[in-house]
Amino acid sequence: MSSTAPTSPQPSPTPERAGAPAALSDVTASDGALRRFLHGLPGVDAVGLEARAASLGTRSIKTTAKAYAIDLAISMVDLTTLEGADTPGKVRALGAKAVRPDPTDRTAPATAAVCVYPDMVAAAKEAVAGSAVKVASVATAFPAGRAPLAVKLADVREAVAAGADEIDMVIDRGAFLAGNYRKVFDEITAVKEACGASARLKVIFETGELSTYDNIRRASWLGMLAGADFIKTSTGKVAVNATPANTLLMLEAVRDFRAQTGVQVGVKPAGGIRTTKDAVKFLVLVNETVGEDWLDNHWFRFGASSLLNDLLMQRQKLATGRYSGPDYVTVD
Amino acid sequence: MSKKNKKTRQAAVASAAEAGGTLAATAAATAPVAHAAPERASAFAYAPAPESRAVVDIAPSYGLFIDGEFTEAADGRVFKTVSPATEEVLSEVAQAGEADVDRAVKAARKAFGVWSALPGAERAKYLFRIARIIQERSRELAVLETLDNGKPIRETRDADLPLVAAHFFYYAGWADKLDHAGYGAHPRPLGVAGQVIPWNFPLLMLAWKIAPALATGNTVVLKPAETTPLSALFFADVCRRAGLPRGVVNILPGYGDAGAALVAHPDVDKVAFTGSTAVGKQIARTVAGTRKKLTLELGGKGANIVFDDAPIDQAVEGVVNGIFFNQGQVCCAGSRLLVQESIHDELLDSLKRRLSTLRLGDPLDKNTDIGAINSAEQLARITSLVEQGEAEGAERWSAPCELPGNGYWFAPTLFTGVTQAHTVARDEIFGPVLSVLTFRTPDEAVAKANNTPYGLSAGIWTEKGSRILAVANRLRAGVVWSNTFNKFDPTSPFGGYKESGFGREGGRHGLEAYLDV
Known part of the structure; x- marks a missing residue:
């Protein structure tokens, strides 16, 4: 109901927001308008952006603040397995771990979600049944996204039908780099529609392939205009994935987008975040860029697989004063 | 975080999501929404992280x-x-x-x-x-x-x-x-x-x-x-x-x-x-x-010139670093912000939001951004110049922060509505005080930047390379930084023009x- 701005070419029937918010509906009215808008966004000075991210990386998070950050980070993990060798057994183990990450300590929070391929959604759903843990599924011909739209949409519908609570789609980087923004926009809105009312949509930019910070800012706005519930850095399948700088930039984008439209969008850095120290640095970025409104797993996630065990080991260390080692956390 | 607390947080999130949806539906949704639940107690408060004094032995x-x-x-x-x-x-x-x-x-x-x-x-x-x-x-x-x-x-x-x-x-x-x-x-x-x-x-x-x-x-x-x-x-x-x-x-x-x-x-x-x-x-x-x-x-009264095509987020960082580094007690501080009128409001909003996140307090704490003013004498000088600025009609805004009871402290402050005639635009304050002026054209920016008895530093913020070169050549300042500020290196000469x-x-x-x- 929110998206049926008069200029929108394809009024969306979904009850959730789809297409550009009313305040910005005119900028997506045509290919030209969209291009002018995206290229009119303020530029990004790479040196300055990286310096700011590095300087926030020097924050010293100790004792009570560290305990809070570790629990928060655990609750934000999208525990992920995206391998050709995935089996229902592997996914069941992952689900059990997501629901109760530390079998020796029931006070450890559950993770936010498990993230699997579409054909594993049913198994994942079963594994987390009865808990608050969500099932996220990558779809749209992940990770390359090089498939016809109909195939991508079918991929999404299958995952949603199998019970996925969240869909992690990849954008068409080829179209984006070719300047074909409208195509990317239309694909996202179509996927958003396929998600229906039940699934939240995370839009993956594959920032490592977009290459420049200017592109990442444009992609962020493009994704949000098209109805993304989350914007996500990367698939974890290319050389450069989430970095403090590109995540900081995306946080600035969601902050500015909310200021302009009133719509809050989540952020998910994914790939390459392996240690507690890294995770805490990202939480500092969130805290000092967008503030506590985003310090919640409804608005911020970590796409990661090995991060969780390090968080658990640091949590045990903080609680007991001793570092017990990798044999005291579960390996699945 | 306790289970109870977690529930409250999720409830807050749910209502926030609704608020977001509703606002998107209204055409005039331009103002930021307060999504934060007021009762949310578990903010990410940094615990004290003081550097040890024991590493230094003062006789x-x-x-x-x-x-x-x-x-x-x-x-x-x-x-x-x-x-x-x-x-x-x-x-x-x-x-x-x-x-x-x-x-x-x-x-x-x-x-x-x-x-x-x-x-x-x-x-x-x-x-x-x-x-x-x-x-x-x-x-x-x-x-x-x-x-x-x-x-x-x-x-x-x-x-x-x-x-x-x-x-x-x-x-x-x-x-x-x-x-x-x-x-x-x-x-x-x-x-x-x-x-x-x-x-x-x-x-x-x-x-x-x-x-x-x-x-x-x-x-x-x-x-x-x-x-x-x-x-x-x-x-x-x-x-x-x-x-x-x-x-x-x-x-x-x-x-x-x-x-x-x-x-x-x-x-x-x-x-x-x-x-x-x-x-x-x-x-x-x-x-x-x-x-x-x-x-x-x-001394100096450095101008930080922000054009409307500047990388805004980095410009805000640069402005903050330019005047609040070392509590503004820097001879080459960018104490005058010259902002193109067309982005004045946007930049000021961003600047104030950023200043509100600065952490003032114990200088030995590793998370402190703003420390103490060096002496009672200097604090008195800053205070008197700021009072003069207010008396002359410039509008003062100070970051909301609690000042410690002992020692010499001054909250990060900026003045808007400042003209070349105001004392805070002409005199070196040597403290965490920024005077904000506007300009319309590059010529005006250069004229205002040079209109000072000093000539130590200046900054230019724009994504347009040719403008950086053109403006830098016309600034009468010993150091001109472009898209950065207060960067020092032993290989680079430093010094002033004029006074x-x-x-x-x-x-x-x-x-x-x-x-x-």
Whole structure:
């Protein structure tokens, strides 16, 4: 109901927001308008952006603040397995771990979600049944996204039908780099529609392939205009994935987008975040860029697989004063 | 986080999501929505993370460092140095007078013969050794500097100390290459350099003065500021440990009278001063008509020019760094923000939001962004200029932060509605106070930026390279930064135009001030 701005070419029937918010509906009215808008966004000075991210990386998070950050980070993990060798057994183990990450300590929070391929959604759903843990599924011909739209949409519908609570789609980087923004926009809105009312949509930019910070800012706005519930850095399948700088930039984008439209969008850095120290640095970025409104797993996630065990080991260390080692956390 | 708390958080999120959805549906949804549930208690509050004071051992009293020895002042006078963050007395320091200046200059003169006769490669060895000792003791020196000056440990650790070591390394490299510095074959040193430095970067200003002086074969008598003598005295110890010959470096803590005596001493060949324009003028008068060579690095009222095509988020960072680095007590601070009128409101909103996240407090805490003002005197000066700004009708905004009960503190402040006629746009405040002015065209920006008696620094923020070059060429300032601010490097010359002084420090240019050329 929110998206049926008069200029929108394809009024969306979904009850959730789809297409550009009313305040910005005119900028997506045509290919030209969209291009002018995206290229009119303020530029990004790479040196300055990286310096700011590095300087926030020097924050010293100790004792009570560290305990809070570790629990928060655990609750934000999208525990992920995206391998050709995935089996229902592997996914069941992952689900059990997501629901109760530390079998020796029931006070450890559950993770936010498990993230699997579409054909594993049913198994994942079963594994987390009865808990608050969500099932996220990558779809749209992940990770390359090089498939016809109909195939991508079918991929999404299958995952949603199998019970996925969240869909992690990849954008068409080829179209984006070719300047074909409208195509990317239309694909996202179509996927958003396929998600229906039940699934939240995370839009993956594959920032490592977009290459420049200017592109990442444009992609962020493009994704949000098209109805993304989350914007996500990367698939974890290319050389450069989430970095403090590109995540900081995306946080600035969601902050500015909310200021302009009133719509809050989540952020998910994914790939390459392996240690507690890294995770805490990202939480500092969130805290000092967008503030506590985003310090919640409804608005911020970590796409990661090995991060969780390090968080658990640091949590045990903080609680007991001793570092017990990798044999005291579960390996699945 | 407790389970109960978690539930509240999720409930808050759900209602926030609804609020977001509703607002998106309304056409005039431009204002930010308050998504935060007021009862949310578990904000990400950083626990105190203080750097340990135990790494530095401050003696209860210190002497003057003359001819390789610590000695009392001839007349036995002493003064106390306090920590500006707590007003705690850190130590009692001998106060140099005229007789001590004479003794120190004589020691430096005696040492000059041997020191200047050393091959450059030999002098370099001492400088490299000093640089390495500074690196090895950098944590100790950073804590000491933070205690005596009041600036945050984050800055002394990440900016001051690395730059201090870098300056010694850099000029150590020049010591045996002076023939190739562009000042002719075998350029000769001047003799005894009398150097007077300020309290805002005590150890860094010492490095800027002493490193090129020693590299070129001069000997030194240096007077640190009366509020920050300790790091210079620790440096005296570094010189001893480096085995530097006696008398090559002499340190005379004291007040303005000692500085005046040093500058006026007939056997001083070179005077270098960093400090206020008023004192600089006095020194210029004293030195006029003598053979003494003089460099002055004085005040400033730097303009940070933000064009409408600037990278906004980075410009905001640069503006913050330009005026709130070291509590704005920086001669090259970007204390005037010249913002293109078309983005004034947007930039100001971003700036205020950013300033609200600055963390003011215990300078030894590793998460502190804004430390204490260096002295009660300086705080009084800042306060009076800010009051004048308000009285003249400029609109004041200060970041909401709680100031500690003890010590000297001033909240980050900005003035809007400022014109060229306001005192806060003309006078150097030397504190965390930013004056915001607007312009319409590049010509107007250049005219306003240059419309000051000073000319030390300026910044240009735009994504357009040709504009950077065009504007930079027209700015009358010794340093012009583009899309950054307050970046220092020993290879880069630094100095002023007009009432900001003359002579350059740093880089190859910095050698000239200490050579007979």
